[in-house]
Amino acid sequence: MSAFRDQFVRRFTHAALSPDPDLAVAALMIARVEYPKLDAGPYLDRLDGIGHEAALRVAAASRTQGDVPPRVDPDRYASVMALNEYLFGELRFVGNEVQYEDPRNSFLNEVMDRRTGIPITLALLYMEVARRAGVRVEGINFPGHFLLRCPARRGLQYTEDLIIDAFHGGALLSEDACRELLRRHLEKRRCSSRAFSCTPPSRRSWPGCC
Template sequence: MDDSDQMVVKHAKHKLLEFGTEIIPNLERLEEDSFVNPRQLENVTEVLDALRLQHIKSSLKGWLQSEDKNLMHALFIICSYQYPELKIEDFTALFQKLRHQCWMEVNSRQTSFEKVEALNKVFFDVFNFVKVSEIPYSPFDIFINSVMDSRQGTDISLGLIYSIVAESLDIPVYGVTTLNNRAPYILAYMDKDNLLPILNWGIENNGVLFYIGIGSKGLIIDPKQLKEAYASEGLPQNKSQFEPSPNTLIIKKYLMDIKRSFENHVQFRYKLNDIDELLEFF
C-alpha cells in the first residue's frame, strides 16, 4: 500500500476490497500504524472507507427487508456511517437515562395530555433539548448520537429521539413527515383510548388524538389547527400529511436532511455520493 508504483497499489486495493467487510478490523489496525507513512495512510483509508460504506449499504438493505423495520436500528446504521467506531450498545445506552427519567414521570393514571406534559418536562426542562436556530443546519445537529451529546438538534432529530422514548414507554407517539422540505417534522399522538368522539375536534383526523410540535417545545396542536396552518402556508392537504409515516419514509427523509446538511457545508460535500447510494435503496 505504500509502493511507489501505482499499478501495484491499485492491485493491492482491488485485492483488499475482494476480501470484503470482514477485514475492516485489520485495516483499522493498519490505519493506526500508518500515520508515519502518509502515502500508505491515504491508500489504507481509501479502502477502509469503501468497505465501511459497503457494510452500511448491506446493513441498510437488511433493515429494509426486515419485518419490524426498527427505527432505532436504522438510525444506528446511518449514524455509524459518520461515526464508524460507534457501537450499538453505546448507541442504545444514550437513550437509557432519558427513558428512565421519563418513566419516573409517567404513570397509567395520567391522561394523554398529562403524559405529553410529563415527557415535555423531562425532554425540554430537565435535559434541556432545544431546536437549533442556525440555518443551514450542521450534520451534527442531525446525527442522533451527536444530538444526544449536545442536546440540540433539528425537528427530525429531536422528534426521532422523543418518539423512540415515548414508544418504549408504550405511549403511542409517531413521526409524521413527507418529502416536502417546507413541511415540518411533527409527532402524532394516536387515539388508542377512543377519546376522539368525546373531544370532537370537528375534523377527520385519521385516528390522531392531537399533534406535538417538537420544534416548539412539545406544543400540543389539535388536528384542525394543523390543517389550517398548512393551508395558510400553501402546504399539501393530502391524507399522508396528517397521519403517522412508515419508518421507511422517515428514514428516507432523515437521509435527505443529512444530504442537505452536507451540501451546505463544503467540508462534507465529498460524502454526497455516498448518501445518494444509500438513498437509492428507497
C-alpha cells in the same frame, strides 16, 4: 470503502425491514457514515436510560381532566405532557433555530450529545423515548416540518389526536395551527421559486464561462 458500504447496506436494510424497527439503531447506523468509529452501544444505553426515566414520569402523571382540551384523550394528554416536561424541561432538548443548517443536527449521536437538532431528529428521539416509555407516538411527514402524532384511544368518546412539534418543545398543534404551518411553508416555496426564476445567472454559473 466498498466492503464497508456493502456491510452498511445489509445491516441498514435488515434494521429497516424488521417488523418493529428500532429507529435509533438505524439513525446511529447512518451516523457512522460520518463518524466511522462511532460506537452506538453507549448511545443506545443512554436512550434506554432516558426511556426508563420517562416511563416513571408517565406512570406518575395525573390523569384528571383538568386542563385537557375538549375531545382529547386525558390519558394520552397526560403521557405527552410528562414526556414534554422530561425531555424539554428537565433534559433541555431544544430545536436549533440559530444554526439550523449545522450538519450535526442530522446525526442522532450529536443530537444526544448537544441536546439540539432539527425537527426530524428531535422527532426521532421523541418517538424512541416514547416507545421505551410505553407511549404510542407516530411520525408525520408534514411538508417542510416533521411532526408527531399521539393517537387517541379508539372506541372511546375522544376524537382528537395530539399533534406534537418536537422542534418547538413539544408544542401541541391545533388543526388551524397545522394549516398555518402549511401556508407558511407553501409561501416560502413560492418565494424561493420566484427568486430562482427572476434572478439572472452569474457568468460563473454558465457552462464554459470560467
